[in-house]
Amino acid sequence: MKKPVIRSLCVLVLLASVAVRVQANQTRDAMITDFDAGAAITDVIRDHGYVVRENPVKRPKLLSSVIYFQRPECQQASLVLPYPINAETLPLLARVAKPDFDRHFFYLGRSWDGQHRASMFFEWAKYAVLDIFGASRYVPVRLAIVLAEAPDCHPVAALDWGAVWDKSRHRGAAKGAGAGVAAQAGT
Amino acid sequence: MELPASTGVVAGIGRRELLLWVVICLFANQALQLLDIGSYEAFAASLAAQNIIYWLACYAVIYRLSGSDGARPATRLDCFLASAICVSILLTSFLPYRFGIGLLTTITAGYFLMADRGDRNLTAAGSVLLAISAHQVWGPVLFQLLTPELLRADAALVGETLAWLRPDIIWSQNSFHAPDGHSISLIGGCSSFNNVSSAVLACATVAMLTRTDWHRRDIATLAVACVVMILMNAARLCLLAWSGPQHLFWHEGAGAQILGVAQTLLVLLIAWWGAAPGRRMA
Numbered sequence: 292m293k294k295p296v297i298r299s300l301c302v303l304v305l306l307a308s309v310a311v312r313v314q315a316n317q318t319r320d321a322m323i324t325d326f327d328a329g330a331a332i333t334d335v336i337r338d339h340g341y342v343v344r345e346n347p348v349k350r351p352k353l354l355s356s357v358i359y360f361q362r363p364e365c366q367q368a369s370l371v372l373p374y375p376i377n378a379e380t381l382p383l384l385a386r387v388a389k390p391d392f393d394r395h396f397f398y399l400g401r402s403w404d405g406q407h408r409a410s411m412f413f414e415w416a417k418y419a420v421l422d423i424f425g426a427s428r429y430v431p432v433r434l435a436i437v438l439a440e441a442p443d444c445h446p447v448a449a450l451d452w453g454a455v456w457d458k459s460r461h462r463g464a465a466k467g468a469g470a471g472v473a474a475q476a477g478t
Numbered sequence: 479m480e481l482p483a484s485t486g487v488v489a490g491i492g493r494r495e496l497l498l499w500v501v502i503c504l505f506a507n508q509a510l511q512l513l514d515i516g517s518y519e520a521f522a523a524s525l526a527a528q529n530i531i532y533w534l535a536c537y538a539v540i541y542r543l544s545g546s547d548g549a550r551p552a553t554r555l556d557c558f559l560a561s562a563i564c565v566s567i568l569l570t571s572f573l574p575y576r577f578g579i580g581l582l583t584t585i586t587a588g589y590f591l592m593a594d595r596g597d598r599n600l601t602a603a604g605s606v607l608l609a610i611s612a613h614q615v616w617g618p619v620l621f622q623l624l625t626p627e628l629l630r631a632d633a634a635l636v637g638e639t640l641a642w643l644r645p646d647i648i649w650s651q652n653s654f655h656a657p658d659g660h661s662i663s664l665i666g667g668c669s670s671f672n673n674v675s676s677a678v679l680a681c682a683t684v685a686m687l688t689r690t691d692w693h694r695r696d697i698a699t700l701a702v703a704c705v706v707m708i709l710m711n712a713a714r715l716c717l718l719a720w721s722g723p724q725h726l727f728w729h730e731g732a733g734a735q736i737l738g739v740a741q742t743l744l745v746l747l748i749a750w751w752g753a754a755p756g757r758r759m760a
Contacts, residue, residue, distance in 0.1 A: 294490045301499040304564040305506055308571040312510045315574035320516065375666075377618075379625045382652040382663035408622050416577075423572050 326432045328373040331455045336360045365444035376411040376435045388439035397452040398435035429456035493552045507579045535683040542603035580615025598690035609682035617675040636715045654719035673707035684749035699752025
């Protein structure tokens with residue numbers, strides 16, 4: 292193969308890969324911007340008929356992203372904290388949840404009793420790859436949630452936390468709220 | 479380990495030029511993951527936040543590759559590997575994350591190191607490329623797995639220092655509570671691991687910019703750079719825990735930039751000191 296042909300092929304790969312990556316990055320950024328973790332969690336809680344309580348901590352404090360809600364069968368309020376999957380969330384959680392609270396971690400389609408970052412990373416990788424082919428049920432943002440509940444709280448009905456990342460919910464929310472609604476995906 | 483010397487020469491292009499094209503494609507795709515080109519403002523902001531050491535490492539790779547044997551033609555194996563990597567770059571560009579391109583950087587670095595055929599410049603370029611991939615991908619993956627342990631180590635260092643300087647600050651696990659109500663909790667971004675990763679990259683880059691071989695002394699330089707980075711980060715965390723105004727200045731204000739510049743300059747100075755020709759002769 293002649294030198295000009297090889298060079299042309301190299302330039303073609305360079306330009307094509309850059310063009311595709313710019314497009315892919317823009318799509319990802321739009322997905323992250325549109326993803327409003329707080330609103331999605333609030334919706335899931337309200338869909339199950341529970342009352343969301345006001346968080347006394349306000350922005351820009353990190354703990355302002357905590358969402359409190361009351362189950363009628365429990366004496367103390369439960370709380371949900373959204374956090375990036377690679378973050379160490381236990382120190383933050385320790386500041387809002389009592390030490391004896393039960394903790395459950397949720398991310399996309401799975402749940403854990405502890406913060407299993409590696410498992411969450413593989414879960415994210417699975418749905419990120421599926422998303423390229425449009426086959427992911429979930430929005431593959433790297434935000435997980437942790438639910439903390441009082442030890443004497445025995446919920447009658449389990450909440451489907453997977454709905455927080457459900458694509459159909461976010462499509463509906465985006466249509467309902469309009470494209471201008473900014474999200475707090477990076478909390 | 480060394481691959482067979484030749485599996486057939488392909489007329490047309492030199493080995494150096496072919497490998498330079500591969501590296502340029504890799505770096506261009508990596509740059510897009512580091513820079514925000516959404517708007518001029520976002521681009522300027524992301525440019526200002528760049529890690530200078532990373533870009534110096536990219537320069538070192540290109541510098542060493544440019545200095546490699548230009549007369550040697552590309553073999554069939556070179557062409558096959560370059561084609562495979564270029565096609566993979568194109569495929570991974572659909573995945574807008576660092577992991578795919580980082581994996582390809584590692585593979586390219588491995589090829590440079592194994593198939594250098596006595597070309598020391600190519601080995602040096604491979605070493606820095608490996609350090610880049612470790613900094614960009616493997617370090618963060620390792621950090622993801624070891625975050626609690628590393629944060630506990632950082633918290634212990636800060637806790638012990640504060641117990642000596644400010645005994646009124648209460649240390650509890652990864653949190654620090656000042657008597658005026660100010661409190662901080664260490665999270666992933668606070669860890670000195672990120673600084674250590676930069677220190678490794680800086681030492682590899684500067685060493686391979688000044689020469690093409692490794693010396694035993696480089697290990698000592700690396701250890702000094704890592705220890706200094708850990709201590710600087712501990713000092714930063716002490717300042718953040720000190721009081722609300724200190725936190726505001728060193729975390730949100732001009733202090734953050736001052737610390738960032740100071741850390742970068744210090745680690746580069748240590749790396750230059752370790753790699754300086756005069757010191758090597760001694």
